[in-house]
Structure formats: structure tokens, C-alpha cells
Amino acid sequence: MKVTIPAVKGTRDFYPELMQVRKWLYQKIQSISELYGYQEYEAPFIERIDLYAAKSGEELVKEQAFVFPDRGGDLITLRPELTPSLARMVAQKQTELNYPLRWWSYGPFWRYERPQKGRTRELFQWNIDLIGSNSPASDAELISICAAFFEAVGLTPSQVCIRVNDRGLMESEMRRIEVPPEQKRDVFRLIDRVNKLPEDAWRQYGIQLGLSQSQIGGLLDILHDKMLWQQSPNLVEIFEILEIENYRDWVEFDPRIVRGLDYYTGVVFEGMERTGGRSVLGGGHYDNLVADVGGEPLAGVGFAMGDVMTMIVLESHNLLPNVRPNSDTVLVTIFDKNCQRESIRFSNQLRAAGIRVLCYPEAVKLQKQLRFADKSGVRYVIIMGPEEIAKGQFAIKDLELSTQTMIDKIAAASEIKRILAQES
RNA sequence: GUGGCUGUAGCUCAAUGGCAGAGCGCUUGACUGUGGAUCAAGAAGUUGUGGGUUCGAGCCCCAUCAGCCACCCCA
Numbered sequence: 443m444k445v446t447i448p449a450v451k452g453t454r455d456f457y458p459e460l461m462q463v464r465k466w467l468y469q470k471i472q473s474i475s476e477l478y479g480y481q482e483y484e485a486p487f488i489e490r491i492d493l494y495a496a497k498s499g500e501e502l503v504k505e506q507a508f509v510f511p512d513r514g515g516d517l518i519t520l521r522p523e524l525t526p527s528l529a530r531m532v533a534q535k536q537t538e539l540n541y542p543l544r545w546w547s548y549g550p551f552w553r554y555e556r557p558q559k560g561r562t563r564e565l566f567q568w569n570i571d572l573i574g575s576n577s578p579a580s581d582a583e584l585i586s587i588c589a590a591f592f593e594a595v596g597l598t599p600s601q602v603c604i605r606v607n608d609r610g611l612m613e614s615e616m617r618r619i620e621v622p623p624e625q626k627r628d629v630f631r632l633i634d635r636v637n638k639l640p641e642d643a644w645r646q647y648g649i650q651l652g653l654s655q656s657q658i659g660g661l662l663d664i665l666h667d668k669m670l671w672q673q674s675p676n677l678v679e680i681f682e683i684l685e686i687e688n689y690r691d692w693v694e695f696d697p698r699i700v701r702g703l704d705y706y707t708g709v710v711f712e713g714m715e716r717t718g719g720r721s722v723l724g725g726g727h728y729d730n731l732v733a734d735v736g737g738e739p740l741a742g743v744g745f746a747m748g749d750v751m752t753m754i755v756l757e758s759h760n761l762l763p764n765v766r767p768n769s770d771t772v773l774v775t776i777f778d779k780n781c782q783r784e785s786i787r788f789s790n791q792l793r794a795a796g797i798r799v800l801c802y803p804e805a806v807k808l809q810k811q812l813r814f815a816d817k818s819g820v821r822y823v824i825i826m827g828p829e830e831i832a833k834g835q836f837a838i839k840d841l842e843l844s845t846q847t848m849i850d851k852i853a854a855a856s857e858i859k860r861i862l863a864q865e866s
Numbered sequence: 867g868u869g870g871c872u873g874u875a876g877c878u879c880a881a882u883g884g885c886a887g888a889g890c891g892c893u894u895g896a897c898u899g900u901g902g903a904u905c906a907a908g909a910a911g912u913u914g915u916g917g918g919u920u921c922g923a924g925c926c927c928c929a930u931c932a933g934c935c936a937c938c939c940c941a
Contacts, residue, residue: 448914448932505867506939523941551941556867558935567941702940724941746941777899812901827899841901 452555452563462765464566467595467749468548471568474591475546478583480570483545485527491517493526493735508552508563520552524569524746525705526735532573533737541574543742560720560751568723571744573731578676581709581727581743582683588713588723588745589684589692596761602722605696606711609726611674612664612700619660625651629661630700636665637698637719664697671695676709701726709743715755722755723747768819770862771798775811777827784831788824788851795855797862816841822861 449455456464475482491509508520521527524547532539547569555561570587572580588604612633613626621629628651636644648658664670671677677695684690701710701724708727714720725745733739756762774789776782782805789801800820802811808825815823825837825846836854838861839846849857 451932506941525941553941555939557933558937561940569941721940748941775900808900809897810901814901816901823901825900829899837900839900844901846900 450563452557454562454564458767459765462767463753463762464749466763467752470591470594471546471548471747474587474594475568475570477590478544478587480544480546483531483547484549485521485524485531485547487521487550488518489521489527491519493530494519494522506553506555508554522551522553524549524551524567525731525744528569528571528573529732529735529737532740533732533735536732536737536740539574542580543571543573545573546570560754562750566749568747568749569744571742573742573744574740575743576729576741578679578709579683581676582680582687584725584743584745585680585693585711586684586687586689588711589687589689591747592692592713595756597756597759599691600716601759602692602713602715602755604693604711604713605699606671606677606680606693606709607695607697607699608671608674608677608709609700609706610708611670611677612697614673615664615670616661619657619664621653621657621661625653627704629653630702633661633665633698633700634702636662667697668695670697680709705731711745713745713747715758720751720755722751766819768798768800769821771800771818771820772822772824772858772862773800773802773811773815773818773820774824775808775815775826776802776805777808777825779805781805781826781828781831785824785826788826788836788854792855792858795859797855797858812839812841822858 454460472482491507494507507522509517512518528545528547532543548566550564551567552564555563557563570584572584585604585606592602592604612630616626616629617623632644632648632651632653635647639647645658648661649655653661671681681690681693681695684693699710699712701712705728706726707729710726711724712721713723715722723745725743727741727743729741730739731737731742753762772792774785774792776785786801789799792799800815800818802814812823821840821842823839823841825839830836830848834851835848836851837846838849838858
């Protein structure tokens with residue numbers, strides 16, 4: 443069949459099978475979030491462009507967001523991230539909220555980017571934030587949530603790790619090698635690239651930024667100093683806490699993690715696959731979440747995790763759930779047109795008892811109905827022809843064992859429930 | 867935004883510039899009240915789209931759209 447209108451570039455169709463996986467992921471996220479006492483919230487999917495212009499970097503919004511004028515001429519943006527909306531929601535009720543807030547959200551985001559592996563234009567993202575606390579223990583809590591999530595989906599510390607750094611530490615190190623503050627951004631970008639470029643190209647890049655040979659050498663020393671975290675009281679305390687929680691194995695100090703976002707001011711972290719280096723989630727500590735949207739400065743820590751890369755990583759470790767759509771569903775066949783009413787009646791009798799029932803919608807050959815059941819993943823099929831209906835006893839066939847027994851119409855519901863319960 | 871690779875049946879892929887093909891799937895039957903296996907038959911296509919070169923284009927050229935991959939960027 444010819445599809446004349448293609449899907450929008452970079453979008454995904456969630457056919458039922460994939461939808462089950464998406465739901466499964468959502469449930470994992472929900473259960474971890476709630477386990478830590480976080481409350482779910484949701485922000486609008488569309489926002490005025492000004493909200494983003496206020497902070498997240500002008501380029502980001504202008505070039506990588508879906509923006510369109512509404513009928514009144516205002517520029518509306520499909521939200522490319524949640525933090526500005528969160529900041530607004532907090533600022534609007536700043537004085538009446540009960541701090542520290544622990545909020546989480548899972549929903550769709552849009553980015554006008556060129557699609558490639560692990561990157562679509564429409565994605566789902568888990569956002570979780572602890573707002574109104576400035577302690578290392580708060581930072582540690584978010585990191586331990588990452589670890590708890592990884593653990594809950596079946597990943598191990600040998601497959602993924604959470605790399606942690608402290609921007610404050612990096613800034614003081616940069617002062618030590620006399621990098622001027624206005625070059626902070628550029629140097630963070632340079633740090634970000636230390637593993638992506640060959641060393642001489644990387645040095646060249648550093649020189650272009652105006653760094654001296656000795657500064658570049660100093661920077662390299664910093665980036666290879668695995669013990670540098672001991673200079674950061676924050677990191678020391680965070681690692682202690684993670685140790686107590688038995689999550690220390692998931693975490694490692696990495697001076698190369700700085701994150702791109704300007705609003706991070708302290709601890710930053712990134713959850714990534716050990717092989718391949720694909721980043722699954724990222725977050726950090728910020729000192730002034732709401733100041734840019736008109737509130738009083740409020741510190742917090744949070745992270746975001748996209749569903750696309752998460753699914754790729756889970757898939758590559760064979761951790762996506764096996765989808766068996768109708769394993770707990772019974773199919774009631776229609777023997778012929780004359781028996782259809784009885785089948786419909788019986789189906790509803792079972793449903794009234796809480797059993798999931800697929801009633802075949804037309805009186806076609808039994809062969810076809812059984813074939814449908816088999817391909818649907820249904821295990822038990824009810825067969826009720828004139829003889830069975832006359833006797834008040836229906837056949838229940840187990841497609842997995844290829845066995846068939848008779849059950850009494852009256853006791854059918856409880857009998858089927860018993861059979862279904864046995865299976866699981 | 868920049869670059870590379872790829873678009874042929876529902877899916878995965880063949881076809882030296884010369885008749886449009888296979889496997890899987892699908893439909894039907896072998897099986898008159900029973901799924902998976904086997905066997906047989908059948909349906910299935912304007913070769914992504916639009917131009918061009920050529921006696922002749924799935925194949926070569928240009929454009930465009932889409933997918934994949936890398937860069938860029940990373941919320």
C-alpha cells in the first residue's frame with residue numbers, strides 16, 4: 443500500500459508492541475521517583491519563546507526549537523526542555539511552596555535537529571529535581587536516584603556508570619593555572635572535547651582559544667588527575683553518602699564532565715554506557731533556578747534522561763522486557779452466526795468477573811479464529827458450538843500445551859481465573 | 867547547519883544500461899468442528915518523487931523527499 447503522507451521527520455510511531463515498552467519504561471521511572479518521595483507534575487507542551495530566550499542560550503532556541511507564530515502573532519515554542527517551565531512554575535508560587543520540593547515529570551519534548559542514531563525530533567524525557575536545598579546530600583540523592591534507576595532496569599555497574607564532577611572545583615583549578623574567568627565557557631568546551639580530538643588537534647584548539655602551552659599542559663594534568671575530587675568538599679561528602687547507600691560502584695569521578703548548560707554551578711554528572719560512551723542522562727546542581735524568570739534565587743539539583751538513548755542502551759544489553767501482549771487474555775470464538783449471541787453473552791459474563799476477553803467479531807472458520815488467537819499471543823481459547831451450548835459446557839483449549847478440556851458454563855469464570863492464575 | 871551511505875513486493879534483500887526476482891510474511895487449499903509444522907497453488911510493483919542522458923534507465927546525471935551514519939550541538 444502506498445503511504446502518501448509521510449510521518450513528520452524525526453518522529454516515531456509507537457505501534458502497540460513498542461507502546462508496551464514505552465509504558466514499561468514509564469512505570470520504572472514512576473516507581474523510582476515515587477520510591478524517593480517525588481511528586482509528579484506536568485508543564486505545558488507549548489510555551490512563549492521569551493521563556494527560553496531568558497536563559498537557556500539564545501542559539502539553542504533559535505536554531506534547535508520548533509517555533510511558530512500563533513494567530514495573534516505571538517511566537518510559540520514546542521518545549522525543547524523542561525527546566526524553564528519548572529522555574530516559572532516555582533517562581534509563580536515561590537512563597538507558598540513547601541521546600542525542599544521533590545518533583546518529577548515525564549513527557550514529550552521537541553528539538554529541531556537532524557535525526558541520527560539516538561536522536562529524534564520528538565522524544566520523551568524524564569526530569570527530576572530537588573529544589574530549595576543546597577547541600578551535598580541533595581546532590582547525592584539525585585545521583586543515587588540515577589543508580590537506583592539503572593539497577594531497577596537491570597543494568598550493572600560494569601555496563602553503565604555515573605561520571606561526576608564539580609564545576610566549582612574546575613573553576614578553582616582554572617584560576618590556579620590562571621585562565622581568565624571570561625574564558626571559562628570556551629575552556630569548558632575544550633575540556634568537553636579532550637576525548638573526541640587527537641591530542642595534537644586538541645592542543646591546537648587550545649592555542650586557538652588563546653591558552654599558553656603551560657596552561658594547556660596544566661589543563662591536561664587536571665584532566666588526568668583521578669584524585670582531584672579530594673580537593674572538593676562537596677564531592678568528598680557525596681561519595682561518602684553513596685558509599686553508605688552501596689551505590690559507590692556506580693559512580694566515578696571524571697574531571698572531563700562539565701556539561702554544556704550554563705546554569706549548572708556546582709556538581710554535574712552524566713550517566714553513560716561504559717562501552718561506546720553514549721550519554722543516557724545528565725544533570726547537575728544549580729544555584730539560581732528561578733532568578734531569570736523573576737523569582738528569588740533558589741538552589742537545586744536535577745537531571746534529565748531521554749527515552750531514545752535509554753532504550754538503545756537497554757536494547758544493546760538485552761534488557762527490554764519481552765512483550766507478550768495477550769498472555770492473560772482469553773479468546774471466545776464464534777462457531778457460526780447462530781451461536782454468535784451466545785458467545786457474546788458468555789464473553790460479557792467473563793468480563794463481569796474481571797477476565798480479559800477477546801470476542802472474535804465475526805463468524806469465520808474456526809481455523810482462522812484459532813490462527814488469530816495464536817498470533818495474538820492468546821493462550822486460552824473458548825470453543826462453543828451447538829453441542830456445547832446445548833450441554834451448557836464449553837471447550838477451553840490451551841494453545842501452548844495443545845490440550846482441551848470442558849468447563850461448565852456456570853462455573854466457567856472462576857475456573858478460568860484459576861487457570862490463568864496458575865500460569866503466572 | 868556540513869559531509870558520507872542508502873531508497874526495488876508488507877519485511878529483508880537480489881537483478882552486467884536490455885522480459886521485475888528470491889526468501890520470509892500474506893491469501894487459499896490439502897484439514898466438512900480446531901492454531902504453530904509440512905506440502906501445493908495464488909495475490910502482490912508506475913523500482914521514494916520530479917526532471918535529464920540514452921534506441922532503451924531499477925542501474926548513469928541533476929534536483930527533491932525520506933532513512934541511516936558521522937560532524938556540529940547537546941536541554
